[in-house]
Amino acid sequence: MGRVPVGELSRYLLAGRLSTNGCLTSFRRTPRSRLVGPAPPTLRPLRTFHAAKEQPDPTHQQVQTPPTVPLRKKLKDEAKQARKQGKKKSNADSQTVEGWELTVGIEIHAQLNTPCKLFSSATTSFNDDPNSHVALFDVAMPGSQPIFQTGTLIPALRAALSLNCDIQPVSRFDRKHYFWWDQPSGYQITQYYQPFAKNGHITLLARDGIAPEDGKSVTIGIKQVQMEQDTAKTLAHNDNTQWLDFNRVGAPLIEIITEPELHHPRTAAVLVRKIQLLLSTVDACVSGMETGGLRADVNVSVRRTDDPSQTLGTRTEIKNLSTIKAVEDAIIAERDRQIRELDAGRQISSETRGWSIGSTETRRLRGKEGEVDYRYMPDPDIAPLVIGSDLIAHLKQSLPVTPDTELDKLISYFGLTPKDALSLINIDNGARVEYFYRVLYSVQDMIAADDLDGEGADVKTYAALVGNWTLHELGRLTSSKAGPHGTVDLTFAPDGDCAQVPDAELSQLLYHLYRKHITGKVAKELLMALYLGELEDGVRSAIDTHDLWFKEYSLEEYEALVDEVLEGEDKVLQEFATSAKFPQGKLMFLLGKMMRAGQTERIDPANAEKVIRTRIESLRPSAA
Incomplete structure (x- = not known):
């Protein structure tokens, strides 16, 4: 058989049509037992070969078949239609809805970094055996009294100062009444009327990742920061059984309440991330959202933009968001739900709603309690909290460098990109940036030691190299690119020490790479060997032993x-x-x-x- 023309092959593959010339069509058209006879009927397209057999037209009239749509075009059109109807928009495209204004306020609950509970000397415990650290007051035994533990105040003050709050000389504790199995006393001790810190603010910059609609920066007010108790931990089991671990009851929390000044979901998520970073920087919080040490509740409302005098819409609260992404996703879902309800002529109910990771809709939990429902009242068993100005002044002077100041230094002085600088500060709760500094200063000392002319190298020329390897090359060790070798996670101590890749060895490796004593390929192989524990005598010894020095062409x-x-x-x-x-x-x-x-x-x-x-x-x- 001769070569099939490209045009005929295209019509066959894309439209299922066979040529009237050629052996394949001739075979179907002419039975072997009949060499001559009437012309055969026109073949149907291939995609209808397996359809039900058509009945002959009794009128014997020729039926006009619709024009055949090429298969490639058909698939393309179907995909386009599916995107229009069902594909979810990316969050980057979901920051605003035309004709509507979103308003968000956030309440962040963070566990304080203290050795004892708020009103008892019982040890704060998160991984010990259940109910192994419980005082009488924690489970509301009759006759037990709350005793304020002054050590819990220091991390709370550091947190409030990092948020630029005014510390109140006198604050008081209140009882917030509600009855649930995780609250043995039937009320939670908090600071509703007179919190210890007020009138703060936090500024978010474009490099933090805020929504483009917010411009270069946006400042969000902090209404108040208050101290309060945590509740018991509920463990669900089969047969509708709930187990309670009272180790967490009475653990000291701060609740950070923002003003309702957020208008874009992305910016709200960035705010939570930056507050988490601030609390970690000043050593106020036990851990981040990933390990349960910080939770966020968001209050969401919408209103139409055609009437500027219109008051804010009815708000709903979404409880216990446990990841930064969940904050953005839940706000988008709840905003869209409220808009659909209002467009349909229905009212928004003030209620508490929940969110599950990976879902697309919030769900109703219960009606929203108000101030009357909680029956707030001053706690008669706890004296007012008096904070001296000398303590506040001392804490202000001893606060560490803020993340924004650190970012400015990494970007302007060391020459890192804003993205890399932000990643260094955020990951490993700040331990990775400490590791970066340890490696950087070791490389700097080695470069200075062999600087014969005394001029010194520009720090940006090797700081960028150290930053790249500290972030990206170390990251590849535990990624899929490392294959079966990447099974052990890198662990960093708060001071920056890394067990798998010691900073002294990495700095030795990067010094030789910077001086072009070894090639990049050799450096990556040495890093992997170091990670796998195969360099017993260190990087320098491995280079000498295997003669890995770079011998450049003349x-x-x-x-x-x-x-x-x-x-x-x-x-x-x-x-x-x-x-x-x-x-x-x-x-x-x-x-x-x-x-x-x-x-x-x-x-x-x-x-x-x-x-x-x-x-x-x-x-x-x-x-x-």
């Missing part, structure tokens, strides 16, 4: 390699000689050919490019 060897690469490239060389604009792409082509032709472990790409560029420049017309 200038004469580079030039000989250039001669080899340029042989047979007359057309490319002619383009260099005649082009008014330097053809950079062609230069990269020749450089790649040069890297392949030579020994990669002996070539410095930058030096190789200089040699080949010098040769090419000699072929171009002079500037005169």
Whole structure:
């Protein structure tokens, strides 16, 4: 059989139509037992071969078949329609809804970093055996009295000062009444009327990742910060059985209440992340959202933008959001739900709603309690809390550097990108940036030790290298790219010490890489060996033992390699000689050919490019 024309093959593959010429159609059209006879009927498209057999038209009239749509176009149209109807928009495209204004306020509950509970000397415990650290007051035994533990005040004050709050000289505790199995006394002790801190604020910048609609920065007010008790931990079991662990009852919390000044879901999520970072920086919080040490409740309301005088809409509260992403996703889902309800002519009920990771809708939990339902009242068993100005002044002076100041230093002085600088500060609860500094200053000392002219290297030239390896190369060790080797997570102590990749060894490796004593390929292999514990005597010893030092080509060897690469490239060389604009792409082509032709472990790409560029420049017309 002869070659099938491309056009006929296209019609067969995309539209299921067979050509009237050729052996395949002839085979179906003409039975073997009959060589001559009437013309066969027109074949139907292939996609209808397995349909029910059609009944013959009794009128014997020719039926007009609709034009066949090519399969590729049909699939493309179906995919486009599916995107219009069912595909969820990305969060980046869901920050606003035309004709509507979103308003969000956030309440953040953070567990304080203290050794004891708020009103008893029982130890705060999160991983010990259930009900192993419980005082009489924690379970509301008759006759037991609350005794305020002054040690819980220090981390609470550090948190409030980091949020730029005014510390109140006198504050008081109140009882918030509600009856649930996780609250033995039937009320929670909190600070509703007179909290210990008020009138704070936090500024979010564009580099923090706020919604583009908020511009370069946005400042959110902190209404108040109050101290309060945590509740028991509920463990659900089969047969509708709930077990209670009272180790957590009475654990000291702070509740941070923002003003309702957030209008974009992304910015709300960034606010929670930045507050978590601030609390970690000042050592006020036990842990982050990932480990349950911080939870967020968001209050969401919407109103139409066509009437500026309209009051804020009825708000609903979404409880216990446990991840940064959940904050953004839940706000978007609840905003869209409220808009649908109002568009349908229904009212928004003031209620408490829940959110599950991975869901697309919030769910109703219960009606929203108000101040009357909680029956707030001053706690008669606890004296007012008096905070001296000398304590506040001392804590202000001893606060660590703020994350924004740290970011400015990493970006402007050390030359890191804003994204890398933010990642260094955020991951591993600040331990990764401490690790970065330990490696950086070790590399700096080694560079200074062999600085013969005394001028010193620009810190940005090696800080960027250290930042890249501290973030990305270490990250690859435990990623899928490491294959079966990447099974052990990197662990960092708060001071930056890393058990798997000691900072002293990484700094030695990066120093030699920066000085071009070893190649990047060798450095990555050494890092993997270090991570796997295969370098018993360290990086330097491994380089010496296996003779991994970089032995670069001499200038004469580079030039000989250039001669080899340029042989047979007359057309490319002619383009260099005649082009008014330097053809950079062609230069990269020749450089790649040069890297392949030579020994990669002996070539410095930058030096190789200089040699080949010098040769090419000699072929171009002079500037005169």
